[in-house]
Amino acid sequence: xxFGFSAPTRGPQATPDALAKLVKRGEDLGFxxxxxxxxVVFPRTASSTYPYSEDGSYRGGAECMxxxxxxxxxxxxxxxxxxxxxxxxxxxxxxxxxAKVLATVDVLSGGRLIVGCGAGWLRExxxxxxxxxxxxxxxxxxxxxxxxxELWTSxxxxxxxxxxxxxxxxxxxxxxxxPHPPIxxxxxxxxxxxxxxxxxxxxFPIGTNPTYPVRTPEQLTQSLDRVRQHAEEAGRDPSDxxxxxxxxxxxxxxxxxxxxxxxxxxxxxxEQVAEDIRGFADAGxxxxxxxFERGTLEETLAAMEQFADEVMAKL
Numbered sequence: 001x002x003f004g005f006s007a008p009t010r011g012p013q014a015t016p017d018a019l020a021k022l023v024k025r026g027e028d029l030g031f032x033x034x035x036x037x038x039x040v041v042f043p044r045t046a047s048s049t050y051p052y053s054e055d056g057s058y059r060g061g062a063e064c065m066x067x068x069x070x071x072x073x074x075x076x077x078x079x080x081x082x083x084x085x086x087x088x089x090x091x092x093x094x095x096x097x098x099a100k101v102l103a104t105v106d107v108l109s110g111g112r113l114i115v116g117c118g119a120g121w122l123r124e125x126x127x128x129x130x131x132x133x134x135x136x137x138x139x140x141x142x143x144x145x146x147x148x149x150e151l152w153t154s155x156x157x158x159x160x161x162x163x164x165x166x167x168x169x170x171x172x173x174x175x176x177x178x179p180h181p182p183i184x185x186x187x188x189x190x191x192x193x194x195x196x197x198x199x200x201x202x203x204f205p206i207g208t209n210p211t212y213p214v215r216t217p218e219q220l221t222q223s224l225d226r227v228r229q230h231a232e233e234a235g236r237d238p239s240d241x242x243x244x245x246x247x248x249x250x251x252x253x254x255x256x257x258x259x260x261x262x263x264x265x266x267x268x269x270x271e272q273v274a275e276d277i278r279g280f281a282d283a284g285x286x287x288x289x290x291x292f293e294r295g296t297l298e299e300t301l302a303a304m305e306q307f308a309d310e311v312m313a314k315l
Contacts, residue, residue, distance in 0.1 A: 001281055001315055004033030004084060004289035005304060009070060010063040018297045019070075020077045025301055027081050029308040033114070034074060035086035035246075035289050038067040043124035051121055052208045058122075068093075068101045075109035083109055086246070086289065087118035087186040087204070090141040091131045095164045096171075098144070099151040103175045111176030116204055117145060118186040119195075132163060138191050139163070145183060145199050152180040184244055188212035193223060197230025202242040202287070207265075215265065217283040220245070224284060244287035245280055252306055266290075270310030277315060 005026050008014045013022070023034050042062050050058035071083045083105065090098075106113040119141040120126065126134040133140075143161045151157045151171045158167040175181050184204040185196045189212055196203035203224065205214045214220045220243070228238035247266055255268035265276045277288060292303040 001277060001285070002032040002287045003030075003307075003312060004035050004082075004086075004287065005031050006035045006037070006086070006289070006291045006293065007070070007074060008293055009037060009039070009065045009067065010061050013293065013297050013300060014063075014065060016073070019074065021297065022300065023074050023078050023081060026304060027078055029304055030312060031081065031304070031308075033082045033084050033287065033289060034078070035084045035116075036067050036070050036074070037086055038089050038092065038118075039064040039122070039125065040066065040092055041125055041128050043122070043128065046122065046124045048121060048123045051211065052206055054210050068098075068105065071105050071113070072108060075105060075112065078109075078112075080112075082112050082114050084114040084184070084289070085116045087116035087184075089120035090117050090144045091120060091126065091137050092129060095144040095147045096151065096166055099148045100171070102148070102181065103152060103171075103173060106175035106177060106181050107173050109176075111181075113175070113177070113181040114184060115148070115181050116184045116186060117141065117200075119192075136163075138195070142195055142199060145185075145195075148183075149180055186246075188214055188223065190226075193226045194230045197227045197232075197236070197238075197241060198234040200241060202244050203227045204244045204246065206246040206248075208248055214245075217279040220280065220285070221283050242286065243284050244289070245285045246289045247280075249291045249293075250307060250311070252303075252310055270314060273311045274314040277311070 007019055007022060042060060049056040067085055075083055102115055119137045123134045140163050143163050147159050147164050150159050152175050157171050159165060182201040184202040185200040186204045188205045188209045207215050214223055224243050228241055231238045231241045250273055251267040256264040258264050266273050292300050294300045294303055
């Protein structure tokens with residue numbers, strides 16, 4: 001199992017010094033991936049429904065650094081960590097420019113970029129940055145991913161789509177990774193499962209979606225079967241589509257209970273959390289991302305160190 005941790009884009013730990021300390025310590029502890037989330041701006045008021053909370057509310061903030069710029073900085077601070085956009089809201093940025101920025105990060109990092117992709121959920125943000133029509137965001141995302149692949153792999157890239165077109169251009173340098181950086185697509189809805197099967201190297205769900213739950217290995221397996229069915233229908237080898245998992249914040253110590261009285265996954269002692277991870281590994285997961293951010297950098301690093309000592313060491 002390859003473990004990831006998140007780097008904050010806002011707050012007192014999102015400073016150059018704190019971020020550098022965080023990712024360097026993560027590397028030393030044996031983590032393999034650092035993740036960065038994606039927002040450009042936050043509306044002061046919004047009616048959009050956040051898909052990963054029970055009541056649909058989002059408890060974010062007004063501050064956010066730009067995701068791809070931050071990845072370039074983290075690349076310079078590290079030597080082995082993979083850099084995962086978790087996830088990049090694909091319609092937020094024009095496709096040719098985005099493909100160039102991502103290729104540049106892959107070159108500067110020596111081939112360590114993973115392109116996590118999603119369609120987004122915050123209508124008011126789309127409107128503020130003049131992104132394509134929010135109601136067509138799924139189709140835009142699919143087309144832009146195809147455009148990225150064309151730009152990254154073709155010596156004479158040409159594309160004629162509904163939302164973007166290009167031809168007669170040089171696109172260099174290409175990414176270091178061949179044929180291109182791995183593409184992981186997020187989301188748990190039927191449309192997201194189709195996207196993963198047709199376009200992704202890995203499906204990368206979040207475990208906390210109350211509408212389309214993948215909280216257990218059994219639920220994950222059911223959705224992964226549909227992903228691979230879509231891959232087969234698209235003429236792909238279903239076994240070529242892997243699965244990674246965004247598990248949220250682990251809690252080492254006293255186990256938390258779910259409404260049905262069962263222990264909530266990734267809570268309890270180190271062996272219990274390790275056993276949860278083994279269950280997802282048996283379901284095919286080989287990359288798992290967690291959030292460790294606490295009130296201070298020292299507390300965040302302590303949570304990461306505890307996880308490495310009490311969980312990773314058992315695996």
